[in-house]
Amino acid sequence: MDRIDAMQAFVVVADLKGFAPAARKLGLSPSGVTRLIAALEDRLGARLLQRTTRQVTLTDTGARYLERARRILADVEEAEASAEGERTRPGGRLVVSAPVGFGRLHVSPVMSAYLRRYPDVSADLRLSDRTINLVEDGVDLAVRIGHLPDSTLVARHVGEMRRIVVAAKEYLEARGEPKRPGEIASHDTIQFGAITAPPDWRFIEDGSEIRVPTTPRFSTNSADAAIQYAEQGGGLTRVMAYQAAASLKAGRLKIVLAKFEQPPLPIHIVYPTSRLLSAKVRTFIDLVAEASDWHFG
Numbered sequence: 001m002d003r004i005d006a007m008q009a010f011v012v013v014a015d016l017k018g019f020a021p022a023a024r025k026l027g028l029s030p031s032g033v034t035r036l037i038a039a040l041e042d043r044l045g046a047r048l049l050q051r052t053t054r055q056v057t058l059t060d061t062g063a064r065y066l067e068r069a070r071r072i073l074a075d076v077e078e079a080e081a082s083a084e085g086e087r088t089r090p091g092g093r094l095v096v097s098a099p100v101g102f103g104r105l106h107v108s109p110v111m112s113a114y115l116r117r118y119p120d121v122s123a124d125l126r127l128s129d130r131t132i133n134l135v136e137d138g139v140d141l142a143v144r145i146g147h148l149p150d151s152t153l154v155a156r157h158v159g160e161m162r163r164i165v166v167a168a169k170e171y172l173e174a175r176g177e178p179k180r181p182g183e184i185a186s187h188d189t190i191q192f193g194a195i196t197a198p199p200d201w202r203f204i205e206d207g208s209e210i211r212v213p214t215t216p217r218f219s220t221n222s223a224d225a226a227i228q229y230a231e232q233g234g235g236l237t238r239v240m241a242y243q244a245a246a247s248l249k250a251g252r253l254k255i256v257l258a259k260f261e262q263p264p265l266p267i268h269i270v271y272p273t274s275r276l277l278s279a280k281v282r283t284f285i286d287l288v289a290e291a292s293d294w295h296f297g
Contacts, residue, residue: 004076006040007069009033010048014066017056090280091120097134097142101223101243103127106294107143114287121280129221134272140281141271145240153270156285159294160264162241165201166253171233178236181205181212181260188235191216192226201238203260227253240265241296267294 013022013033023030041048048062058066094114098107104127111125126132126139134142134153145161171188178184181203191199191214199219200211218234220226223243230237231252247253269285271277288294 003040003043004073006036006043008073009036010040010062011066011069011073013037013049013056014058014062019056089120090118090283092278092280093122093124094280094284095124095126095139096284097126097128097132097137097139099129099143099145100127102143102145102240105242105245106292110284110288110292113291114284117287118280118283134270140278141269141284144268144270146265148266148268148270151270153272155268155270157266158269158285158288158292159267159296161267161294161296162261162264163238164241164244164255164261165236165238165257166227166230166244166248166255167236168231168233168252169254171230171235172254172256174233177256179257181210181257184212184214184236189214189216190226190229190235190237191219192221192223192237192239194221202262203257204262205260209262264296 009022009026009028012025013019016022016025019030019033019037023033026033028036037049044061044065046061046065047059048065050057050059096107096111103125108125111123115121115123126137131144132139132142134140143158148155165184175187178187181201184201189199189201199214199216201214202209202211204210218226218229220229223239226237226239227244227247229235231247236256244253248255269288271281
């Protein structure tokens with residue numbers, strides 16, 4: 001027995017004072033309504049209605065239960081309306097996760113524009129370079145750079161990102177600019193990434209992927225630190241294009257070996273499910289597509 005259906009049947013029978021008119025209103029057979037009421041009374045262990053061949057009346061218990069049932073059904077209706085509103089109109093709290101650097105430079109401006117457009121939404125932008133569990137951490141959507149592992153998450157492709165090798169012009173003038181990946185061996189290198197990652201740099205040469213081993217003079221898990229040291233003439237470093245964008249624009253760094261780069265990495269927005277997607281998530285994704293150029297390829 002569905003308790004809400006049974007409770008609703010009871011209220012309609014009480015209001016219309018009969019099983020037949022209640023059945024017509026509910027779109028059920030009179031016997032179906034009778035079974036719902038009987039199951040409800042069995043569950044409660046009390047008679048709610050007195051039935052005669054001429055009329056249906058409330059028992060004392062039924063009269064008290066009717067008042068409570070009306071309040072419960074009103075609460076259910078309000079909750080359903082609220083949930084439907086969240087699905088059609090942006091509201092509530094939107095929690096977004098993104099990599100630290102990319103989030104600061106590119107996701108934060110989108111979040112600001114989003115909050116101006118949708119005043120009924122509050123937001124929480126969480127910047128972290130670790131891969132989080134969206135469901136366990138209560139995150140509505142995440143921006144991720146790179147190829148995605150198989151998972152139950154839904155992914156929306158929103159851009160691409162190059163991995164580039166850069167160095168200061170002064171360094172290149174002093175040491176010479178490498179023309180092929182293998183020439184990296186004669187250069188000072190700066191390793192950016194997970195400290196435990198092997199210091200191999202990957203390229204595409206003659207149509208095949210090659211790995212070039214490096215012996216970095218400086219290793220760090222901070223893109224800012226790697227870029228700063230490269231600007232000071234510390235050597236070649238390999239970073240995401242957006243991480244070096246300001247330095248490239250200002251002329252402090254120069255891209256080398258561009259024609260040997262691997263294909264750009266995809267940028268995705270991922271979220272737990274596409275079924276009944278909430279309006280706040282849907283409109284954030286739409287704003288990224290509308291207002292942001294995340295194609296760094």
